[in-house]
Amino acid sequence: MNKEDAKRVMAAAGAKAEEIGKPVCVAxxxxxxxxVLFERFGNTASxxxxxxxxxxxxxxxTGRASALLEQMAKDGSPVYGAIEEQxxxxxxxxxxxxxxLVQNGVVVGAVGVSGATSEEDEEIAKAGAAVLAAGS
Structure with a gap:
């Protein structure tokens, strides 16, 4: 993933955040x-x-959505324990x-969002990731 790819991901995530109407940070x-790239959309908490x-x-x-990591933590998964140690x-x-963020079938990074509800954060992140996955 290069800086131009990151900018495309950020633009798509930002557009989704504006559509949802919540102030968020995107990393x-x-x-x-x-x-690689960070932007604050609106007046978010510090x-x-x-x-x-x-x-x-x-x-x-991990190459996994953070929602899965959250569930693994709640479940006390031994795999989560190993991840936490690493x-x-x-x-x-x-x-x-x-x-x-997946490019040509390979995980090249990730996009994280905070500021809205957890579900909205994920929706915004997925909108950004979709641009890179589509290769457009």
């Missing part, structure tokens, strides 16, 4: 969880930036609102 990270990044980092690291000391938020 796009690479496969290692490093920030902590939403860190949450969006943490959701995205966990999703990129991510110790890194920003990681196992809450719904991030999805992996």
């Amino acid at each position: 796009i990270v690479d496969i290692a969880g490093a920030m 902590y939403t930036a860190a949450i969006a990044e943490g959701k995205a980092a966990g999703s990129a690291f 991510l110790a000391g890194r920003r990681f938020v196992p809450r719904q609102g991030a999805v992996p």
